[in-house]
């Protein structure tokens with residue numbers, strides 16, 4: 001059994017963060033462990049509170065995992081502060097384990113999950129360690145300091161992020177204005193690039209889509225899939241989970257992690273060569 005860990009925030013509402021990650025790991029047959037960086041009081045309507053965990057206790061959680069488990073992959077989500085980022089980066093920097101960095105910044109309702117002062121720490125300490133970085137468009141804009149309004153801008157942003165040391169970047173197009181497709185753009189540091197196009201699902205239930213996508217990617221990488229294939233399989237997983245969304249709660253409901261186990265139908269994910 002492959003063992004993975006997620007270093008992220010807890011979502012009491014169960015649709016994003018640590019909870020989404022562990023559910024995804026379970027569905028994809030990897031053993032999920034976790035390091036909780038912050039608690040959020042959260043539901044489908046929004047975040048009503050954030051309580052960061054003491055940095056020394058985050059460090060302790062990471063140590064507990066590293067001293068006992070041979071991890072096959074690590075993912076990071078909500079990291080909240082530059083102190084947390086620095087400690088985690090120093091603990092994992094010499095490990096030869098694939099690292100998937102989901103640079104979580106803002107919840108769907110607009111609440112801050114990363115302090116402004118932490119952006120530079122993300123850039124300096126964590127990005128150089130990332131096997132795959134999975135920003136959405138607003139996150140890519142913040143990390144590069146440049147507005148993204150076209151495919152050319154996406155390409156420039158990816159080049160900047162690769163220069164900062166990431167091996168591969170998936171810029172997720174969930175926030176792009178396209179009524180027909182949800183397209184994600186993939187760039188490798190060796191120049192290889194492609195995009196993945198799926199039918200855009202007309203739903204309000206998209207809470208935790210980013211967490212679920214990066215957790216699926218982490219699981220597929222841990223299972224030994226080549227990076228390119230792992231990215232495509234993760235896109236299929238999230239497409240399935242959004243297509244069969246769960247209408248839970250009164251706001252932005254979660255995606256359906258069970259859909260994969262039930263082998264539910266999805267529209268095609270088309271890979272387009274650049």
Ligand SMILES: Nc1ncnc2c1ncn2[C@@H]1O[C@H](COP(=O)(O)OP(=O)(O)OP(=O)(O)O)[C@@H](O)[C@H]1O
Nearest residue numbers: 136172173174175182183200201208209210211213
């Ligand atoms: N309505 C939709 N229909 C189909 N796919 C979608 C839709 N919205 C997002 N996606 C896909 O979901 C994945 C996550 O992208 P998104 O841009 O929503 O991430 P995110 O903003 O980080 O999510 P969150 O912060 O809510 O966890 C991407 O593969 C994206 O293309």
Ligand SMILES: Cc1ncc(CO)c(N)n1
Nearest residue numbers: 009010011016017078107
């Ligand atoms: C804890 C947590 N992590 C990530 C997200 C982004 O979806 C969220 N809403 N909550």
